[in-house]
Amino acid sequence: MTAAGVGAPCDFTVVTVNDVSRHYGRRRALSRVSLACRAGSIVGLFGPNGSGKSTLLGLLSTLLQPSAGTVTFGDQSAEVWGDPLRARIGVLGHDLFLYADLTARENLAFFARLHGVADFDGAVDRGLAAARLTDRANDRAGGFSRGLRQRLALERALVHAPRLALLDEPFTGLDDASAGLLVDRLRRLRESGAIVVMATHDFDLAEGLVDEAVCLSEGRVVGMAREGGTLRHRYRAALAEATRQ
Amino acid sequence: MSLFRGAWLIARKDLQVEVRSRELIYTTLFFALSCVVVFSFALIKEGRRPPDNAVAAVLWVSIAFSGTLALGRTFERERQGDTLRALLLAPIDRASVYVGKLMGLLLLMSAVELLLVPLVGLLLQAPIFRAPGLLFGLVVSGTVGFAAVGTLFAAMLVRAQSRDVLLPVVLYPMTVPVVIAGVQGTTAIFAAEPDWATAQICLAMLVSFDAVFVTLAFWTFAPVMRE
Numbered sequence: 484m485t486a487a488g489v490g491a492p493c494d495f496t497v498v499t500v501n502d503v504s505r506h507y508g509r510r511r512a513l514s515r516v517s518l519a520c521r522a523g524s525i526v527g528l529f530g531p532n533g534s535g536k537s538t539l540l541g542l543l544s545t546l547l548q549p550s551a552g553t554v555t556f557g558d559q560s561a562e563v564w565g566d567p568l569r570a571r572i573g574v575l576g577h578d579l580f581l582y583a584d585l586t587a588r589e590n591l592a593f594f595a596r597l598h599g600v601a602d603f604d605g606a607v608d609r610g611l612a613a614a615r616l617t618d619r620a621n622d623r624a625g626g627f628s629r630g631l632r633q634r635l636a637l638e639r640a641l642v643h644a645p646r647l648a649l650l651d652e653p654f655t656g657l658d659d660a661s662a663g664l665l666v667d668r669l670r671r672l673r674e675s676g677a678i679v680v681m682a683t684h685d686f687d688l689a690e691g692l693v694d695e696a697v698c699l700s701e702g703r704v705v706g707m708a709r710e711g712g713t714l715r716h717r718y719r720a721a722l723a724e725a726t727r728q
Numbered sequence: 729m730s731l732f733r734g735a736w737l738i739a740r741k742d743l744q745v746e747v748r749s750r751e752l753i754y755t756t757l758f759f760a761l762s763c764v765v766v767f768s769f770a771l772i773k774e775g776r777r778p779p780d781n782a783v784a785a786v787l788w789v790s791i792a793f794s795g796t797l798a799l800g801r802t803f804e805r806e807r808q809g810d811t812l813r814a815l816l817l818a819p820i821d822r823a824s825v826y827v828g829k830l831m832g833l834l835l836l837m838s839a840v841e842l843l844l845v846p847l848v849g850l851l852l853q854a855p856i857f858r859a860p861g862l863l864f865g866l867v868v869s870g871t872v873g874f875a876a877v878g879t880l881f882a883a884m885l886v887r888a889q890s891r892d893v894l895l896p897v898v899l900y901p902m903t904v905p906v907v908i909a910g911v912q913g914t915t916a917i918f919a920a921e922p923d924w925a926t927a928q929i930c931l932a933m934l935v936s937f938d939a940v941f942v943t944l945a946f947w948t949f950a951p952v953m954r955e
Contacts, residue, residue, distance in 0.1 A: 546816060548954070580810055584805075593737070599729050
């Protein structure tokens, strides 16, 4: 997949989350979160279940609106950019956003067309090759194993070469070889100038891959040491410190 | 991307899924035809033609009930795999999603009605060729009105746990005017002495209903889909 469309009509090189809170009724999912994600970097979101990782990804995807604070793409908010902004965002969700009754090729073709990809045949072929599903391109997605669907879903999220790739648990269901290939894929994505934000619990795979690690606990960003031990150790230390406070 | 291009892509995808699974067409068709067959056994006595208003009611009840069945399943498909969220993430006007789903549903309901109306004519001895243009207008405008409201409600309820129960509860009170106008207009056509004025007034009412509810649904779809 090629670079994330530098110079496209709607483009940005930084996404800024500024003092953002999000509530669901009386429940607080995120509280005063601030962070900046820059082009050519992979930001890892870590935290226990229910800590607000998926909510933060939802806010970055524009599907959710903050209860307070702002999310800006470049120097403008999603409301100012309007619909074209979503052509620059790719999302791999917890659910895979695939139609079980459509084939792998049809799934990619549908989403490529919907995102206005000009050379959608080429984009689909590249996506199938990247997912290593070329020989199963005409099989129904519903007949794939979880790992194969995960690979297809990742290429669905990237079929339009987004500037901002939001990945929720991208390593779920992948075997060792596929996980290794995904790591390579994410590195290539970073080199192409994309902003990758990835929520994961897999510290071993994230180690050495993420440029910045953000730890969330009960909806708040918890300070995490940049150096000193493995990612897992730093994460545990950060959570322990947050619990003490 | 234009609104109608996005809508067409979504409607075409729905048709592609339906051609592959044939789930909705078989279930809605079977349900609609079963309704007509059961009513024909109940209403036809000693070969005598049933009352005109009963024939019209059978037609519209079959359309409404089979349409409800299709509505629920259409959005259930988007719930599996959370693909509705993927549609909302696409760089298209969110009204495109509404129009696309509406187009897909209308095509499906039209296919069912293509068999349903002749079957009503055959089994219930309804004079469906007496004013084919007017009958076509009533059925089409009634279907559009029903589907326009139904698509909006089905989308709104897609994340509700008891959506299967709630959909008819919220849909039928809103679409009562469509069914009543449809029944009255069709009865006027099927009557021994056709009442063309009533049929035309009912058609005008249905077209007005369509205009109001398609416009309302068009404008409210994006806000109601906000999480």
